[in-house]
Amino acid sequence: MSNNIEWENKDHYGGASAANEVNYIAQRSDVEVALGEEELAHRNPIFRKLGGLFNRGVEARGIERVPEDERNGKHTIGLLLLWWSVNMVVSTLPIGLLAQAYYTLTFHSAVAAIVTFTALGAAFTAFIATLGPKTGLRTMVITRYSVGYVGATIFSFLNILTQLGFSVTAIILGGQTLTNVSNDKLPLEASIVIVGFLALVLCFVGYEAMHYWERYAWIVLFIFYCCMWGLAGHKGFNMGAQQAEQDVGKSYAGDFLSFGGIVFSSASGWAPVAADFNCRLPSTIRPWKVFLLTWFGLMVPLLFVEILSAALMTVPYYAAAFETGDAGGVLAAVFEPWGGGGKFILVIFAFSIISNCIPNTYSAALSCQCLLPAFQKIPRALWTILVFVIYTVAAVAGREHFSEILSNFLAILGYWVAFFVVVVFEEHYIFRYWFHRQGIDSSGPARGYDLTVYDNWRRLPIGAAGIFACCCSAGAAVVSMAQVWYIGPLGAVFGEFGGDLGFEMSAGVTPIVYPPLRYLEYRLVGR
DSSP: OBOOOOOSSOOTTOOOOHHHHHHHHHTOSSOOOOOOHHHHTTSSHHHHHTHHHHHTTOOOOSSSOOOGGGOOSTTSTHHHHHHHHHHSSGGGHHHHHHHHHTTOOOHHHHHHHHHHHHHHHHHHHHHHHHHHHHHOOOHHHHTHHHHHHHHHHHHHHHHHHHHHHHHHHHHHHHHHHHHHHTTTOSOHHHHHHHHHHHHHHHHHHOHHHHHHHHHHTHHHHHHHHHHHHHHHHHHOOOTTTTGGGOOOHHHHHHHHHHHHHHHHHHHHTTGGGGGGGTTTSOTTSOHHHHHHHHHHHHHHHHHHHHHHHHHHTTSHHHHHHHHHHHHHHHHHHHTGGGHHHHHHHHHHHHHHHHHHHHHHHHHHHHHHHHHOGGGGGSOHHHHHHHHHHHHHHHHHHTTTOHHHHHHHHHHHHHHHHHHHHHHHHHIIIIIIHHHHHTTBSOOSSSTTOOGGGTTOTTTSOOOHHHHHHHHHHHHHHHHHOBOSSOBOTTGGGSSTTOOOOHHHHHHHHHHHHHHHHHHHHHHHHOO
């Protein structure tokens, strides 16, 4: 939609003051005004019944756009520290263990894969994070400008499954750790429920509570991980211990790519939620600053913990502990020399899972609101309870198969995240930039986006181009994947067990298919 309204005091990145936003809205007759927190708390009878909770600090806002006058920069450093806390948890530890346990990679090969694929995955997440302050919208709502209302609903459903999967693996590991500390006196089922419930409390409160917790939660864990390096070093690292077991030729390439896919997913898996945690920052914040803070926020803890866990598998004692007790057994073996003090540290590690489950549960609840317009009328806080119940039940059911769940879940996760990010990237840098240059939706806090229609399917793209491009990418991922239960024709090229090229092919097909189809869609439909 073209308009000639110009914003004053806007910088190169499309930022604007709250006053300018009010002036912009006042000149538009078709605008759904971004509601403030107080108005949201009284929007319908369900919200009004929870008014006491909202008055005590529970966040009323769900997927509604955050108006400029309710944003501030107090959580800017949280772009870095939130990701440190979220990823410096015990659930990151098993990823490095898989390099030797499942893919027979040496320590040096594991480190090469961890550094390379983490950097790439973190870049995917960091790009999505830049859109939060620019639009004031949650991630799944932003996708409506690429794949339309229907496509965003599909993405939201996939994101719910993704966040549930992250939470399941996290609380299983936290439960395993608690059970190991109790010498199996505390049943694993009870341990899982305890860890999951504690995570629920903070994400129920919402955005502010989450940021305050994540700002400091990483500190103690960082100290304990440093202790782990020292304890493991005392046992004696043997960096060449797995050399005889490592495959060669195509089989080695397959192992490297398959493990790399898991590592990529551990970093890029946060892309579908990246804008959820910074949409309250002012639109004037520089995108490069958001990108770098997010990228380093992911890189530092993921490299630190995953390289440590890969090194642990070079110690025969810890490798044996993994065979008998999975990742929780390795952690218990490392701190065994410290007796009661070590058990106390294990308890802290078990509860560190809270930092990981908080954003998962928070964002899954937001995605639930994106599924249907009627679901938006149910407060975000209530959705968090449903999400908690689902992933806790799933974790109890799959408690004996942690490593298998982690390996298969993370690999498949990378497939859809890859085409999701590429579609949003191309829409942002090709079409939204073109719209701005053509004078279409060229005003507002995010140039090229009409932020007043985020909830109006009649004004959003129909999404046919994006959905079709994603289907093509999904097909490419299927023929390129290599999982225990299926190896595609391209994946089978890499030896007996194949090599997983799913996310690479998914990300490679999308940029070819999407632009011409999106251009055709715009010419035919006009949006």
